[in-house]
Amino acid sequence: MEPSIFIEQIREIVKPYAKNSDALATMNVSTDFINDLKINSANLVDVVLDVEEKYDIVIQNEEMERMLNVQAAMDIVTTKLKEK
16 A cells, blocks of 8 residues: 555544644654554544444454554555455
8 A cells, every 4th residue: 555645544534533733744654643643542442443444454453452653554454455
């Protein structure tokens, strides 16, 4: 998946949960959901559920634990889409 496209898509998903609008505006592959965007852990679960819905995939618990930044999310989604 093209990183710039994924970043735009994930930006829309995390927008309602992100408390740091500056980090949201400058999001890149190294952006951390908790430390940079200030998304709390409960909302991070909502982000994962929204990602599952958008891409019609299922993210396992161990994958969810690794999905802490944009790059990890992109890697997991890309792998899941290839498995379909």
